[in-house]
Amino acid sequence: MAVVEHTQNQNHPFLQGGGETGEALRSFDWSASKLGEPHTWQQSLKTTVGIVLNAKFPMLLIWGEDLICFHNDAFLLIANDWATSSLNAVPTGGSVWQESWAKIEPGVMKVMNGGDAAWKEDELLSAYRKGKLEDIYVTLSYNPVHDERGQIAGVLIIFNETTKKVLQQKKIKENERNLRLIILQAPVAIAIFRGPDHIVEIVNSRALELWGRKSADVFNKPILKAIPELKAQGFINLLDLIYLSGDPFVATELPMNIQRKDTIETVYFNFVYEPLFDLEGNINGLISIGTEVSEQVRTRHQIEETAEELQAINEEMRFSNQELALSNERLERAEEMLRLSIEAAEAATWHMELGTKQFLASNRLKELFGLSSQVEFTYEEIVDRIPEDHRELVKMALEEALHAGKAYHMEHPILGFDGKKRWIRALGKIYPSKGVQQGHFSGLVIDITEEKENELRKNDFIGMVSHELKTPLTSVMGYTQLLMTKAETSNDSFAQGVLKKTNLQVKKMSSMINGFLNLSRLESGKILIEKQYFDIDELVKEIIEELRLSVSTHNIDLAHCGCIPVFADREKIGSVVSNLIGNAIKYSPGGGCIEVHCAVKQDFLEVSISDEGIGINSTDLGKLFDRFYRVENQNTKHISGFGIGLYLSAEIIQRHDGRIWATSEPGKGSVFYFSLPLLSPCL
Numbered sequence: 001m002a003v004v005e006h007t008q009n010q011n012h013p014f015l016q017g018g019g020e021t022g023e024a025l026r027s028f029d030w031s032a033s034k035l036g037e038p039h040t041w042q043q044s045l046k047t048t049v050g051i052v053l054n055a056k057f058p059m060l061l062i063w064g065e066d067l068i069c070f071h072n073d074a075f076l077l078i079a080n081d082w083a084t085s086s087l088n089a090v091p092t093g094g095s096v097w098q099e100s101w102a103k104i105e106p107g108v109m110k111v112m113n114g115g116d117a118a119w120k121e122d123e124l125l126s127a128y129r130k131g132k133l134e135d136i137y138v139t140l141s142y143n144p145v146h147d148e149r150g151q152i153a154g155v156l157i158i159f160n161e162t163t164k165k166v167l168q169q170k171k172i173k174e175n176e177r178n179l180r181l182i183i184l185q186a187p188v189a190i191a192i193f194r195g196p197d198h199i200v201e202i203v204n205s206r207a208l209e210l211w212g213r214k215s216a217d218v219f220n221k222p223i224l225k226a227i228p229e230l231k232a233q234g235f236i237n238l239l240d241l242i243y244l245s246g247d248p249f250v251a252t253e254l255p256m257n258i259q260r261k262d263t264i265e266t267v268y269f270n271f272v273y274e275p276l277f278d279l280e281g282n283i284n285g286l287i288s289i290g291t292e293v294s295e296q297v298r299t300r301h302q303i304e305e306t307a308e309e310l311q312a313i314n315e316e317m318r319f320s321n322q323e324l325a326l327s328n329e330r331l332e333r334a335e336e337m338l339r340l341s342i343e344a345a346e347a348a349t350w351h352m353e354l355g356t357k358q359f360l361a362s363n364r365l366k367e368l369f370g371l372s373s374q375v376e377f378t379y380e381e382i383v384d385r386i387p388e389d390h391r392e393l394v395k396m397a398l399e400e401a402l403h404a405g406k407a408y409h410m411e412h413p414i415l416g417f418d419g420k421k422r423w424i425r426a427l428g429k430i431y432p433s434k435g436v437q438q439g440h441f442s443g444l445v446i447d448i449t450e451e452k453e454n455e456l457r458k459n460d461f462i463g464m465v466s467h468e469l470k471t472p473l474t475s476v477m478g479y480t481q482l483l484m485t486k487a488e489t490s491n492d493s494f495a496q497g498v499l500k501k502t503n504l505q506v507k508k509m510s511s512m513i514n515g516f517l518n519l520s521r522l523e524s525g526k527i528l529i530e531k532q533y534f535d536i537d538e539l540v541k542e543i544i545e546e547l548r549l550s551v552s553t554h555n556i557d558l559a560h561c562g563c564i565p566v567f568a569d570r571e572k573i574g575s576v577v578s579n580l581i582g583n584a585i586k587y588s589p590g591g592g593c594i595e596v597h598c599a600v601k602q603d604f605l606e607v608s609i610s611d612e613g614i615g616i617n618s619t620d621l622g623k624l625f626d627r628f629y630r631v632e633n634q635n636t637k638h639i640s641g642f643g644i645g646l647y648l649s650a651e652i653i654q655r656h657d658g659r660i661w662a663t664s665e666p667g668k669g670s671v672f673y674f675s676l677p678l679l680s681p682c683l
């Protein structure tokens with residue numbers, strides 16, 4: 001029976017072909033099955049089975065309530081490539097693809113229960129391939145198959161394996177993710193711009209740093225919006241060009257102005273722009289890879305500048321060396337000259353270290369102090385050799401030099417260890433040192449004993465002569481007074497006139513002799529300052545009134561300045577005022593006004609005497625108070641004098657701790673000032 005049926009099965013047109021599976025269906029004894037003999041099958045089943053068997057696409061027909069399965073050879077290649085098509089029983093449900101049935105069944109049942117055709121894309125299923133269970137991807141199409149009555153009697157599943165495509169897509173996605181990761185973690189700045197607007201698709205932190213932006217400022221934005229300052233610098237044109245041409249662009253040390261925080265910074269960077277292509281080979285983006293090299297560029301610029309500066313310095317050094325060689329020769333010559341000068345002037349030299357106070361004296365200095373060259377002596381021992389009446393003054397000058405750094409210049413006697421008195425002129429200066437040592441104090445000493453003795457002799461002589469002249473002059477003054485009285489009694493106007501003039505000349509002579517006497521007294525230290533309180537206003541008034549008696553050529557005015565009591569030597573200050581007003585008259589041959597002012601300026605009384613006379617030029621102004629100094633020019637040629645009045649005045653004022661000075665405009669007049677310290681304020 002089975003054989004007959006088998007033969008009959010061979011004749012059904014819908015069971016023809018279909019390879020191994022077709023053969024298995026035809027050989028199977030269907031009589032015992034629920035479906036019955038194939039010739040009894042519904043037409044729609046026959047037709048569909050025919051399609052399935054002969055299709056090259058993998059197909060599976062699920063039929064009836066029992067879910068009887070019909071598949072083809074192609075299906076076996078998908079589900080289990082080692083499976084045979086031979087049938088022992090009617091396959092049902094998932095028996096043909098057990099490993100994946102759980103995933104296939106819901107779709108089958110949905111369609112079977114009246115649903116529309118359905119579609120599942122890239123479903124992950126399991127299949128035996130060469131004996132091993134593998135994951136595969138399959139796109140399934142579930143199609144209803146109707147019976148004669150129009151009811152859904154089965155579901156035809158058409159399979160399309162998409163494993164290769166899905167794996168490829170996965171690979172691409174993975175590659176993309178890896179690329180993104182590589183970009184984000186790259187130690188160089190990388191950005192990807194997409195599309196013709198160059199929208200920032202990927203940007204790593206290095207690139208953000210370089211642009212001075214945060215991710216939110218640039219991400220998914222056209223580059224022009226993200227970094228607007230690039231537009232004016234031609235970068236967008238460059239990106240457009242690469243986008244259109246497809247040619248990469250490489251730049252080294254390209255400057256770019258970028259807004260970083262609040263300032264526009266010029267940064268330098270090396271970068272490459274490469275076009276990106278889609279699968280069809282069209283450009284769809286650009287990748288930019290770069291590194292900032294600002295630091296290197298700036299350092300190189302600095303090195304270049306430094307190298308130039310170094311070269312210039314080298315040049316200068318070369319010249320300086322030449323000059324140094326020359327000046328070395330000059331310094332040496334100067335030293336030689338100095339040595340010769342010191343020798344010629346028989347000058348002694350000394351040197352004292354400020355830190356240790358170690359004192360070094362030349363042999364000549366030792367000689368001046370009456371010592372042999374082997375003996376050493378100290379600074380203190382030297383000070384002790386100054387006679388007491390000069391010692392304090394010298395000590396003060398030395399202190400000033402040591403502490404205030406003032407130049408030291410003194411003339412004073414010394415008492416040598418050999419008992420001899422000598423006069424010396426000593427000069428010294430502090431030479432500070434920048435090193436550890438505190439510098440030194442050194443200078444010269446010249447023996448001026450002979451000079452001083454001559455001067456003293458001369459002073460003595462002047463003193464003696466002045467003194468001797470004073471006695472006959474006093475007699476002449478007395479006799480003149482007698483004659484004057486007689487002439488007045490006898491009303492002899494001629495004699496009166498002559499005697500008045502004689503008296504004036506005698507007074508002049510007397511004041512000159514007094515001047516010399518004072519000078520000799522001053523030089524021999526015999527001038528004594530005897531201070532007392534007196535009113536300066538009163539003193540000046542007295543002097544002016546006395547002068548007015550004999551002077552009719554000038555107006556002498558005193559600006560009344562109220563009571564100003566000073567503590568000073570009244571007679572000597574009086575002689576200063578007389579001398580200054582006398583000079584104002586003497587050096588204003590054309591007459592004019594002489595004004596005397598006294599004023600209080602802080603703690604000082606200031607007296608000024610102004611005239612409208614010949615004036616003094618600036619070079620002479622500084623020397624007026626020197627002994628015997630006289631201005632010599634056409635204007636002074638016929639004015640007599642010895643140049644001692646101002647010298648004596650200056651000495652007197654200095655001994656009162658005051659100051660004397662003058663201002664002048666040649667041809668217009670002069671103003672002489674002196675100031676005296678005030679002990680108590682004006683009451």
Ligand code: ADP
Pocket residue numbers: 583584587588611613614615616624629630631632636640641642643644645646647670
């Ligand atoms: P003498 O008047 O005896 O020459 P002084 O010591 O009084 O000596 O004055 C020194 C010099 O200063 C004078 O020779 C004179 O050239 C100048 N001098 C002084 N007072 C005046 C003055 N008021 N105007 C112009 N020159 C003056």
